[in-house]
Amino acid sequence: MSAVRSIYLLAPPGPSGSGPNLLTTLQGLVGPLIGCTIAFLVIFWVSLIIWTFRDIRSRTQDFLTQILATVLVFIFFVPGLFVYMILRPPQTIAEISERQLEEESLLAEMTERQTCNSCHARIESDFQICPSCGQKLKRPCPKCERLLELRWTFCPYCASHVASGPMPNMSAMPGPGMPMTGNLPGNRY
Numbered sequence: 780m781s782a783v784r785s786i787y788l789l790a791p792p793g794p795s796g797s798g799p800n801l802l803t804t805l806q807g808l809v810g811p812l813i814g815c816t817i818a819f820l821v822i823f824w825v826s827l828i829i830w831t832f833r834d835i836r837s838r839t840q841d842f843l844t845q846i847l848a849t850v851l852v853f854i855f856f857v858p859g860l861f862v863y864m865i866l867r868p869p870q871t872i873a874e875i876s877e878r879q880l881e882e883e884s885l886l887a888e889m890t891e892r893q894t895c896n897s898c899h900a901r902i903e904s905d906f907q908i909c910p911s912c913g914q915k916l917k918r919p920c921p922k923c924e925r926l927l928e929l930r931w932t933f934c935p936y937c938a939s940h941v942a943s944g945p946m947p948n949m950s951a952m953p954g955p956g957m958p959m960t961g962n963l964p965g966n967r968y
Contacts, residue, residue, distance in 0.1 A: 827860055828853050838868040 828849060835848040848867065852859040870878075893902050900911035905926060907917050917926040923937040932942035 824856055827856070831860065831863055835863075835867065837871045837873070840872065 831852040832845065832849045835845045839845065848863050851863055855862070893904060894900065895902050895909040895912060895914055895916070897914040898909060898912040900909055902909055902916060905917075907919070907926065908915055915929065918929060918941075919925065920927050920934040920937060920939065920941055922939040923934060925934070925936045927934055927941060932940065934941050
């Protein structure tokens with residue numbers, strides 16, 4: 780009480796004794812201000828704990844890691860959050876799953892692509908020769924003129940025996956860099 784009396788004595792006298800009223804008003808505001816600050820800090824602390832728990836659950840399925848990260852923020856508050864941010868897994872489970880799906884899709888696309896056995900250039904399924912190196916890829920059936928693999932002995936489209944049929948002579952095929960001319964079966968160029 781002596782501290783209040785000394786502040787009262789130090790306060791400059793104002794009109795109609797306003798000094799003690801100002802001090803009383805300030806003392807009345809300090810209590811609620813401290814209460815609001817404490818309430819804010821508690822709400823902020825609880826929010827950090829909830830955010831940490833949700834974030835670690837989206838990054839790992841390991842229950843022990845989830846509990847340890849949440850307890851770290853619960854005990855150490857903001858410094859615990861900084862430690863968690865440094866140690867947490869860099870990607871969420873959803874991001875890892877999405878990346879794996881992209882990789883599988885690219886791998887499937889790469890295996891579906893056909894390439895020339897000789898020069899490894901990309902070829903289409905209806906090419907007779909490789910456009911890059913001129914390697915013979917397929918031959919037309921002498922009966923139905925559909926493209927057949929070189930190793931086939933029967934045409935799967937018309938059931939004709941093609942092993943004994945005449946195979947187009949490779950010397951008649953133009954070499955690399957030479958334009959294709961003439962009436963070769965199945966020639967679209």
